[in-house]
Amino acid sequence: MQRVMPDRPWPLHDLAATRRLEQAAAAALPPHTLMQRAGLAVARLASAIAPHARTVWIACGPGNNGGDGFEAALHLKRWGKEPVVTWRGEEARAPEDARASLRRAREAGVAFAAEPPQRWELALDGLLGIGSTRAPEGALLHDIERMNAADAPVLAIDIPSGLHAETGAATACVHASHTLSLLALKPGLFTLQGRDAAGCVWFDDLQVDAAGEPGTATLSPPPARALRPHASHKGSYGDVAVIGGAPGMAGAALLASRAALHHGAGRVFVGFLDPDAGALDARQPDLMVRPWDSLGLAEMSVACGCGGGEAVRMALPRALGARALVLDADGLNAIAADAQLQSALQARGHRGAPTVLTPHPLEAVRLLGEGTKAVQADRIAAARELARRFASVVVLKGSGTVIAAPHGAVRINPTGNARLAIAGTGDVLAGWIAARLAVGEDAFEAASAAVYLHGLAADRWPADRPLTASALAVS
Known part of the structure; x- marks a missing residue:
């Protein structure tokens, strides 16, 4: 895991390239491995961001982004935290990986609730992932508004919910203090509304080599310092x-x-x-x-x-x-x-x-x-x-x-x-x-x-x- 600093030409991948990376890695690994790696990475960063936080609200949506949140909740529970998960999904309609992580979280004794706790020291945003293109509404929008109104750090999982991963466009989105981009860095984190929404950006490649998948764009690296020869005019x-x-x-x-x-x-x-x-x-x-x-x-x-x-x-x-x-x-x-x-x-x-x-x-x-x-x-x-x-x-x-x-x-x-x-x-x-x-x-x-x-x-x-x-x- 690395903090994304303006120090190198970080490659940025669009949705199609990210999906290809995900599919190739999933085919080569045991089932659920990527989600388990993602959840562990999120939990580690959450502990580093707010080491003294006791109550952690984990807002999970209906897709795999919510599954990453379940996995993070499992680890935080094991490490002595008090995670409270709100889930805006249905088990019968959830993706297979997310259902597997839901079962693991329940077996670990993670608390699930219809509403977030009255107070929390840290929130994890696992509501909407990179595949979401519709503006948030209903309970999802209500959770976003509560996160943004609270005086507590927010860690967005992969991308702030409501932010378009490729373009950085948003009508309503989470304004995170930190974002952990998983598998590949997304262009939308760095342009238009992305910089305001993402906060401090971190990256974890989940041990997947992206060398065979060229980036859609790169972050501009610092220019080399030009030295002027003495023999010039x-x-x-x-x-x-x-x-x-x-x-x-x-x-x-x-x-x-x-x-x-x-x-x-x-x-x-x-x-x-x-x-x-x-x-x-x-x-x-x-x-x-x-x-x-x-x-x-x-x-x-x-x-x-x-x-x-x-x-x-x-x-x-x-x-x-x-x-x-x-x-x-x-x-x-x-x-x-x-x-x-x-x-x-x-x-x-x-x-x-x-x-x-x-x-x-x-x-x-x-x-x-x-x-x-x-x-x-x-x-x-x-x-x-x-x-x-x-x-x-x-x-x-x-x-x-x-x-x-x-x-x-x-x-x-x-x-x-x-x-x-x-x-x-x-x-x-x-x-x-x-x-x-x-x-x-x-x-x-x-x-x-x-x-x-x-x-x-x-x-x-x-x-x-x-x-x-x-x-x-x-x-």
Whole structure:
């Protein structure tokens, strides 16, 4: 059993892959072995989370997730705890493994009750497993609401009940303090509502080797630290041009430019779309302000769209000819509204020019021509479709940012928090990605690394210091 930390490319498996792993393991092992291993793992983690807990409420649902709860109750009873099981199922309709574990729990003297105890020090959520796709209702929903309202830790078995294992979507779900993912890690634990619902995620493979079952996605690993050779110069680290800053929005272009400079670009040029913008950034005089249409973009890494407004549309044909390109914010909105620009972007991607799109969900909606609910209902699928359609790397921002490559690879970012939910942080991210592209880094790796470090900076931000985009840009 391991705690899932943002320290490696943890593989994530969708439901089909998890089922294949489960079926192959069950065929090779004695009956009920996987459920017994799962219950023991849950009981061990429960004891570690709340070692002094006496009364443990174990909420069991009608399927195999409830069977894991029965097994956990059996061990907790043997170890001197007082587990109380509420079961929202029927023995005649329960799966065979769950019925076997139900009998074992009863034989061990585990207490079963129609309602949870008046007080408990720990709750185990075994109500709904990964196969459940319907919103919880009735007694199941009532149990979820009671768990969420109580001031006690909650350990979710495999996945918080009510959370979609693949997408992280939920209408009502358990908000656990800990989740023990069994057999395989599920993508939904790490994106959309998953991070809020899952709490601290743990993983136990139940002694099943998943090497033959490739993951649907991976968690982004920490980027390798790049050491600069002594025998290098500013030209070694490339030129970044930021095109944006329409009237009233110069700050967005400056944030992206400062971010690129502080993230290692050799030189950074600012091409304001506002003709009346100043010729100097007094706070960052290292930035070189030039007319946007005078820049030699064919040899540059360009971040286009930060504060671009309607004016960015006139700059996009030139920007699409850049050596490397990050399209953000109004640049994406302009692409979404113009079929010719879409064709030019697709052609750019198909000829292999490094390109990264950084939409938030509403921008992704505009690019895909679908509703926000459709995009957020399956963020991985939405990011994959955008990457395929535009032959570009896509960074679909949000909780558990999804990074998708045109060839199908997907990563979910494990860092970051709600302190990034302020204006300007997206401009900073665009600048960081552009700086990494400027030194020739692969677009998928550059995007993954920048997103990871962007989130990590927020995670490490001092609690007594407000996080602002301007401070993040120079961190």
